[in-house]
Amino acid sequence: MEKDYKTMLDRAYSKLPEDSGPADRFSIPRADVRQVGRRSVIVNFGEIAEALRRDPEHLMKFILNETATRGTRDGGRAMLQGKFNAETIRNIVEIYTNRYVICPVCGRPDTHMVKDRRLTFLQCDACGARSSIGKA
Ligand SMILES: [Zn+2]
Numbered sequence: 001m002e003k004d005y006k007t008m009l010d011r012a013y014s015k016l017p018e019d020s021g022p023a024d025r026f027s028i029p030r031a032d033v034r035q036v037g038r039r040s041v042i043v044n045f046g047e048i049a050e051a052l053r054r055d056p057e058h059l060m061k062f063i064l065n066e067t068a069t070r071g072t073r074d075g076g077r078a079m080l081q082g083k084f085n086a087e088t089i090r091n092i093v094e095i096y097t098n099r100y101v102i103c104p105v106c107g108r109p110d111t112h113m114v115k116d117r118r119l120t121f122l123q124c125d126a127c128g129a130r131s132s133i134g135k136a
Pocket residue numbers: 103104105106107108124125126127128129
């Protein structure tokens with residue numbers, strides 16, 4: 001089963017043009033943030049996590065850390081306590097992307113996170129590099 005999936009992936013990758021830079025292939029949806037009372041709702045949170053191909057829980061934890069607030073997820077939305085504008089959230093998503101998604105060696109987003117003992121690594125599917133991202 002897993003082998004089939006890998007074959008499919010290999011095929012998908014081999015169809016990609018060789019010279020396409022990360023900018024051509026990778027775009028993160030812009031965070032859509034609305035103020036509801038004293039809370040801020042990231043309406044397209046699920047969409048962002050999906051585009052980044054990361055665990056929504058991991059992304060949520062990061063956002064809560066950066067904003068130093070509490071929050072909950074509800075389906076594809078994320079609710080934060082306090083007022084945060086879209087620009088703030090977009091910046092945080094960008095920091096997250098650079099740290100946990102983009103390969104520091106080749107600059108591509110074709111990565112996944114691997115845990116090895118207590119450390120987390122960013123494993124790149126494009127160039128094979130494995131970069132430490134600390135205790136994530
Ligand atoms: Zn790479």
